[in-house]
Amino acid sequence: MSTTTTTTPTVTEQQSTPTLEKGYIGQSIPRREDKRLVQGLGTFFDDMRRHGMGYVHFVRSPYGHAKIVSIDVSKALELDGVYGTITGDEVAIHTEPFFEMSVEPGANIKDYALAVGRVRHTGEPVAAVCAATRELARDAADLVEVEYDPLPVLVDAEESLKDETVLHDDAGSNVVWSGVFDWGDIDQALADADHVVKIERLHFHRFSSTPLECAGALVEYDKGTAEWTLHCNHQMPGVGAIWMAPALRTGIDKLRFVTQDIGGGFGNKICLHPQYVVLCLLARKLGRPVQWTEWRTDQHTANAHGNERTFLDIEVGVMADGTMTGFKVRALDDCGAFPRYEPLGCIIWAQVTPGLYGWRNIRVDFTQVCTNKSPVSPNRGYSRMQHLWLTERIADIVATELGIDPVEFRKKNYVKTEQMPYETPNGCVYDSGDYAAALDIALDLIDSGSIEDRRKEAAARGKLLGFGIGSTLDSGTNNFGQSTLLNPDLQFSGNNEAASVKLDIFGEVVVTLGTVPQGQGHETTAAQVVADILGCSPEQVNVRRGHDTWFNSHAGFSGTYASQFAFTGLGAVKGAAELVRAEMVQLAAAVLQAPEEAIELADGFARIKDGPEEAALPFMALGAIVNANNAFLPPDFNPTLNHRYVCRPYFGMVDTEKKTGQLTLTYATQIHAAVVEIDPETGVVDVVDYAAVDDCGIRINPQIVEGQVHGATTHALGAALSEEFVYDEEGTLLTSNFYDYHVPHALDMPPLKTGSMESPSPVAPLGAKGMGEGGGGGIHCVCAAIQDALGAAGKAIVYTSCNPPHRVWSMLQDPEATRANVSVVSK
Amino acid sequence: MGTPAPARSRAISLEVNGEAVEYEVPARRLLVHFIRDDLGLTGTHVGCDTGNCGACTVHVDGVSVKSCMLLAVQADGTRIATVEGLAADGELTALQRSFNEHHALQCGYCTPGMLMSATALLEQNPHPNEDEVRVALQGNICRCTGYVNIVEAVVAVGEGTS
Ligand code: FES
Ligand code: FES
Numbered sequence: 001m002s003t004t005t006t007t008t009p010t011v012t013e014q015q016s017t018p019t020l021e022k023g024y025i026g027q028s029i030p031r032r033e034d035k036r037l038v039q040g041l042g043t044f045f046d047d048m049r050r051h052g053m054g055y056v057h058f059v060r061s062p063y064g065h066a067k068i069v070s071i072d073v074s075k076a077l078e079l080d081g082v083y084g085t086i087t088g089d090e091v092a093i094h095t096e097p098f099f100e101m102s103v104e105p106g107a108n109i110k111d112y113a114l115a116v117g118r119v120r121h122t123g124e125p126v127a128a129v130c131a132a133t134r135e136l137a138r139d140a141a142d143l144v145e146v147e148y149d150p151l152p153v154l155v156d157a158e159e160s161l162k163d164e165t166v167l168h169d170d171a172g173s174n175v176v177w178s179g180v181f182d183w184g185d186i187d188q189a190l191a192d193a194d195h196v197v198k199i200e201r202l203h204f205h206r207f208s209s210t211p212l213e214c215a216g217a218l219v220e221y222d223k224g225t226a227e228w229t230l231h232c233n234h235q236m237p238g239v240g241a242i243w244m245a246p247a248l249r250t251g252i253d254k255l256r257f258v259t260q261d262i263g264g265g266f267g268n269k270i271c272l273h274p275q276y277v278v279l280c281l282l283a284r285k286l287g288r289p290v291q292w293t294e295w296r297t298d299q300h301t302a303n304a305h306g307n308e309r310t311f312l313d314i315e316v317g318v319m320a321d322g323t324m325t326g327f328k329v330r331a332l333d334d335c336g337a338f339p340r341y342e343p344l345g346c347i348i349w350a351q352v353t354p355g356l357y358g359w360r361n362i363r364v365d366f367t368q369v370c371t372n373k374s375p376v377s378p379n380r381g382y383s384r385m386q387h388l389w390l391t392e393r394i395a396d397i398v399a400t401e402l403g404i405d406p407v408e409f410r411k412k413n414y415v416k417t418e419q420m421p422y423e424t425p426n427g428c429v430y431d432s433g434d435y436a437a438a439l440d441i442a443l444d445l446i447d448s449g450s451i452e453d454r455r456k457e458a459a460a461r462g463k464l465l466g467f468g469i470g471s472t473l474d475s476g477t478n479n480f481g482q483s484t485l486l487n488p489d490l491q492f493s494g495n496n497e498a499a500s501v502k503l504d505i506f507g508e509v510v511v512t513l514g515t516v517p518q519g520q521g522h523e524t525t526a527a528q529v530v531a532d533i534l535g536c537s538p539e540q541v542n543v544r545r546g547h548d549t550w551f552n553s554h555a556g557f558s559g560t561y562a563s564q565f566a567f568t569g570l571g572a573v574k575g576a577a578e579l580v581r582a583e584m585v586q587l588a589a590a591v592l593q594a595p596e597e598a599i600e601l602a603d604g605f606a607r608i609k610d611g612p613e614e615a616a617l618p619f620m621a622l623g624a625i626v627n628a629n630n631a632f633l634p635p636d637f638n639p640t641l642n643h644r645y646v647c648r649p650y651f652g653m654v655d656t657e658k659k660t661g662q663l664t665l666t667y668a669t670q671i672h673a674a675v676v677e678i679d680p681e682t683g684v685v686d687v688v689d690y691a692a693v694d695d696c697g698i699r700i701n702p703q704i705v706e707g708q709v710h711g712a713t714t715h716a717l718g719a720a721l722s723e724e725f726v727y728d729e730e731g732t733l734l735t736s737n738f739y740d741y742h743v744p745h746a747l748d749m750p751p752l753k754t755g756s757m758e759s760p761s762p763v764a765p766l767g768a769k770g771m772g773e774g775g776g777g778g779i780h781c782v783c784a785a786i787q788d789a790l791g792a793a794g795k796a797i798v799y800t801s802c803n804p805p806h807r808v809w810s811m812l813q814d815p816e817a818t819r820a821n822v823s824v825v826s827k
Numbered sequence: 828m829g830t831p832a833p834a835r836s837r838a839i840s841l842e843v844n845g846e847a848v849e850y851e852v853p854a855r856r857l858l859v860h861f862i863r864d865d866l867g868l869t870g871t872h873v874g875c876d877t878g879n880c881g882a883c884t885v886h887v888d889g890v891s892v893k894s895c896m897l898l899a900v901q902a903d904g905t906r907i908a909t910v911e912g913l914a915a916d917g918e919l920t921a922l923q924r925s926f927n928e929h930h931a932l933q934c935g936y937c938t939p940g941m942l943m944s945a946t947a948l949l950e951q952n953p954h955p956n957e958d959e960v961r962v963a964l965q966g967n968i969c970r971c972t973g974y975v976n977i978v979e980a981v982v983a984v985g986e987g988t989s
Contacts, residue, residue: 030927037935038923038942040870040910047869134864135855212874212882212970213936263872263936264970296875519934519971703930707972711933714973738879738968746961746974 024528024538025766028703031524032538033261033545042261043545045231048218050289054083054130056282057137058275058292059144060302061119061126064155064372064731065167066148068117071127075143081132082140084286086278088114088126094281095247098273102343103487106176106368109168111338113247113277119148120167120337121372122731123302128278130290153372153731157310157334160369167337167370176335176368177343177486181350181659183425184361186317189326193317196825197398204386205802206308206334207723208379209715210743211518213263214294215272215303221283228280229256234272235265235516236559237549243273248280255280259546265518266715267378267561268304271340300736305725306379307345308334309386316394317361322404324413326361327394333368333386336375343368345376347482348383351475351664353426355391356435357413360425372731378561380715381474385776388472389801392780396468396787397797401824406469406784407443411436414471421762427660428475431769432759433669435471438693441755442469442673445691454675455792464678464792465688468784470777474668474696476563476770479651482663488656495649496555497568501530501576502642503584505627507604507620509534511543511576514554515569520772521704522565526573528700529766533577534584535601536619555646563770566700567666568647571765575645583639587625588617590637647765666761666769668696672713672777674750676785680793683809685721685786687750692778695757696771697764702756708772709754716778718744724802790815797822839903843868844912852899859883861899862909870910870939874968881967884940885909891947893966910939913946922946922981925989929980933971940967945981954985 036042073085097110110116115126127144131137152165160167160174167174190196217232228248234240237257245252262269275292282290294303312330319325331349335342346368353362381388399409415422417434424430451467458465481493498514511526523545527538534541547554560569581601588606589596592615600609607616625633626641633639654661675689692713699705722742726734735741760767779801786808787798794815800807811818833854840849843866852861862868862885871894874882883894886908913920922945925931932938941964948955948963955963960981961974969977983989 028930031930031932033935034927034932035919037932037938038910038919038926039914040868040939042870042935044869044872044936046873047863049864049867133853134860135853210970211934211936212880212968213872213934214874261936262934263874264934266970293873296877296880519932519936521933707930707933707976710973710975711971715970737877738875739877743968743970744973745966745968746964746978749961749974752973752975 023532025532025700026698027528028701029524029528029538031521032527033521033523037261044213044261044263045216045218045233046293048231050218050220053289053291054132054286055134055137056128056130056279056290056292057141058125058298059127059129059141059146060298061115061122061124063119063148063150064122064153065151066119067151068115068119068126069147069149072145073127075145076129076140079136079140079143081136083130083132083288084282085127085129085144086114086282086285088112088116091281092116095277096249098243098247100339101483101487101490102177102339105171105173106339106343108170109339110170111340113274121302121374122733123298123374124337125278128282130282130286153729155371155373155727155729155731157332157369157371160371161332161367167372174369176339176370177346178367181364181366184326186326186328186361186363189317189361190315193325194320194827195318195402197316197318197401198823199314199397200312200821201799202311202314202390202393203800204309204389205800206305206725207719207802208268208304208306209266210299211264211266211268214296214299215269215275216291216293217276217279218289218291219279219283220289221280223287226250227254227256228283229258230276231258232276233259233262233269235262235269235518236561237516237547238554238556238558240273240276244277247277256549258548259516261545262516262518265560266380267382270561271304271375271377296738297736300741301733302374304377304379305336305374307376307383307386311390314394316398318398318402322402322409322412324357324359324398326359328363329390330365333366334371334373335368336373337370338375340375341377343486344483345383347485349387350426351428352384352388352473353428354424355388356415356471356473357391358415362425373727380712381773381776384475388776389780392470393783396784397822400787401822407439410439410469410471428663430667431665431761431763432697433667433695434757434759435669435671438669438671438695438757439469441757442671442691442693445753445755446673446675446689451675458677464680464789465675466678466785466787466789467675468781468788470672470780470784472670472774472777472780474563474670474771474774475664476668477567477649477665478562478564479654479661479663480557481651481654481661484656485654485659493653494651495557495568496646497558497572498553498555498644498646499569499572499576500553500642500644501573501580503580503619503623505623507618507623509536509541511541511573512551512553513543513569514547514558514572515565516547516560518560520560520565521701522569525570525700525704529570529573530577533574533581536604540604553644563668563773566766566768566770567764568649570700570768571647572645574765575647576643579643579645580641583641584622587622587639591617665763666697668694668769668771668774670694670774670777672781674781674785676782676789678786678789678808680812683805683812685803685808687717687782690750691753691755693755693757694771694774695759697759697761697769698767699758700766700768705771706754710752712772712775713752713778714744714749716775717782720779720782720801720803722804795819837900839900841902841904842906844908844915854900856899857895858897858899858902859894862894868909868911872936872939874936879968881940881944882937884943884967886943886947891944910942913942921984921989922949925980925984928989929976929983931972931976931980937967937969941969941977948981949984955982957982
């Protein structure tokens with residue numbers, strides 16, 4: 001039986017700075033988006049039709065790595081109803097390669113919208129066909145004849161590093177980026193340590209959040225103005241346009257991105273620019289609207305995987321009392337065939353360099369390489385999850401090897417709440433939190449005191465029971481300046497998001513967001529914030545669906561990613577609403593002949609505080625005066641009741657020499673705890689008890705926050721136990737659909753208990769921290785719990801983040817093989 | 828005499844959400860694409876190409892069916908209900924309201940399929956317990972919610988608490 005318990009055992013109010021009284025903010029108001037969605041009346045991009053529209057299907061490489069000898073589209077073109085085709089050769093003529101963010105050698109990689117001359121991963125698009133129906137487009141794609149000359153395939157990052165086969169001749173090496181991050185003095189720390197724990201290898205596997213709606217777009221081209229409109233599900237159009245416009249040799253403003261409802265994103269809809277450029281070229285070439293809806297198999301094979309990372313030669317310094325003083329590691333990241341959003345993942349992890357722990361001496365020697373696998377893209381918990389998994393694996397391995405209780409070990413080493421705000425060795429500032437208190441809530445929820453009894457009871461049934469903790473930080477609101485730690489020449493820094501708020505003629509409050517929601521409930525939470533500021537009910541606030549670059553309500557970094565809506569998205573909404581509010585007060589004061597201080601906005605009226613009943617103007621009166629009846633306003637008073645606000649968080653500059661700086665602003669905390677039972681006969685892991693505690697500061701809408709916790713936890717459980725992109729040695733993906741790539745179904749889910757605390761962020765406009773990506777805790781705690789369970793059967797060390805039955809079974813058969821990976825040198 | 832060429836399209840007549848529909852459809856068209864592209868009932872979604880996700884679930888003659896696993900011509904003579912038919916009179920059903928109250932959807936992409944599967948369950952078993960709900964929904968994938976609130980929402984309808 002599954003149960004959900006929501007507990008709020010402790011609410012810590014630290015450094016409380018929220019500037020708003022809680023009104024609608026803080027309430028679990030049911031979402032307004034739902035009304036259309038439960039009736040099937042949402043509008044997703046694939047729901048749209050245009051007269052004369054053509055359907056696009058991509059011709060994809062069946063090889064992991066091959067030269068393209070020739071492409072013949074003539075048979076496809078002969079088919080009735082085929083509108084046209086496009087190949088890599090045309091793309092190379094009509095576009096520029098996409099801009100690369102790396103320094104050399106990665107900087108020299110040439111990445112075009114279609115394969116040019118060579119394919120580098122299975123499923124890479126080599127041509128596209130446009131036809132009158134979906135079925136015809138598929139048929140025609142089958143008639144495109146491509147001759148390939150296979151090349152040696154690289155599916156292993158360590159092999160790639162040898163450069164015996166090189167994927168990108170222009171780069172001359174498979175290395176995209178490499179560099180050493182060195183903070184404190186790790187050599188000294190290891191020399192001074194009482195114990196040095198060494199771990200040879202840990203592996204974080206390749207998976208992705210696989211949103212249920214695949215990628216796609218409907219693209220229209222206006223020949224008269226040379227403008228493209230993309231009705232799409234790109235989740236970061238601001239950056240998408242930065243990639244696409246130069247490639248298409250046009251201006252940013254010639255690309256209009258429109259999103260409506262989006263069926264999940266999780267970062268996997270950030271790198272759609274190659275496919276979108278093909279659609280733009282086809283729409284222009286064929287003079288008709290074109291639409292492409294990715295097939296599930298294509299999404300798995302060739303769209304967006306999460307970063308795979310191998311950690312080598314780990315050494316951890318530990319004092320006799322169990323204090324960890326530092327660690328060093330070589331990290332080898334596999335970004336697949338093209339870097340695309342990379343090498344940003346080579347720095348994003350540094351937002352959480354020490355994890356939740358107090359170690360001051362850290363050296364990370366980081367290298368990223370290309371392989372013949374699908375390109376990666378940000379994936380929920382992007383790059384931090386991999387690194388946090390490392391820190392959590394270290395914590396558990398060190399604790400077990402030194403015979404210390406993992407709970408006590410964590411409490412000893414966690415950054416303490418008294419140390420908040422806490423500056424990490426690399427200059428990031430953990431804004432608030434109480435990790436030990438959150439851990440206690442998780443322990444309570446899971447009744448940790450009964451574990452030893454449960455272990456015995458399970459053993460009597462022939463099962464191995466284990467208990468594990470996973471601690472994570474969900475760092476939110478990126479400083480794009482961190483990209484200059486990878487490439488000092490990049491012209492990115494800071495962050496921003498925009499929103500606009502207006503009071504319309506009949507008193508409607510209209511909000512336009514720069515963010516691109518994909519299920520996070522932005523329409524609801526934005527209405528809550530605006531209602532509190534303007535003094536009306538959320539029902540009076542119309543938050544427009546989706547994102548449209550023509551509304552001018554966006555900024556360069558607009559989008560929904562990196563856990564930042566609560567900070568920048570709502571910060572922009574708050575800023576715009578406050579500007580409108582100030583004018584409403586001014587206007588009411590003028591009309592009611594009262595001082596501004598005497599005016600209050602409440603219940604949809606601007607009125608004189610404690611004044612007579614008739615001294616009140618409904619919002620409609622204010623909207624009508626400004627918009628339609630304004631002749632009596634004096635010439636020097638020109639309220640618009642229509643404001644755009646850009647929320648620009650302050651970070652300061654990063655230090656490119658020391659590789660330090662404030663890389664992100666808020667740190668939500670998640671402590672997860674799992675109890676698992678393993679069947680030693682089969683290696684099947686059953687999660688029998690589970691708790692997730694989340695502290696994201698002020699929760700604008702607790703129900704929505706809890707929903708994010710459920711979802712992120714589910715992604716983590718899937719990743720920990722079954723979801724894995726597995727390649728064979730020829731570079732063929734073996735898990736290319738939901739049969740082979742098993743995501744959790746309703747019956748797979750364990751009982752989930754959730755708990756929460758609120759440590760308000762002292763830096764965020766509403767005290768609310770970005771959240772939703774903290775699910776990594778689930779991977780960490782399941783790994784820890786499996787290792788704990790295996791303690792009674794040979795003490796295997798869990799060395800990889802994905803542990804399906806066959807892997808657990810082999811750890812049971814040969815625990816020594818994994819133990820050989822770990823050694824302890826004690827003085 | 829050779830075999831005659833197979834028909835490339837066929838006329839079908841069926842009832843969709845209570846209305847009679849006659850259509851000439853390509854013989855190879857999937858029912859889900861017929862519903863979405865030809866009838867314009869875009870509430871029924873497509874989330875996979877292997878019949879695993881259930882986003883396309885509709886009722887065919889009262890039984891919940893994955894409409895990507897049938898050809899449109901196979902639906903000839905049947906009675907089909909899609910998500911758009913649930914609140915046909917403009918009133919949300921108890922299940923739809925419960926989804927809203929329990930925050931049982933995030934992106935909403937799986938929701939139509941979930942609602943159709945759960946509606947079929949509630950018709951057969953008006954008071955399902957949690958395990959029965961999970962069994963009934965095992966063919967529907969949700970990538971956002973972890974199913975927790977979906978299951979609660981369905982159970983609550985049976986309990987009359989929603
Ligand atoms: S689209 Fe029918 S089961 Fe996935
Ligand atoms: S709500 Fe997004 S897939 Fe279920």
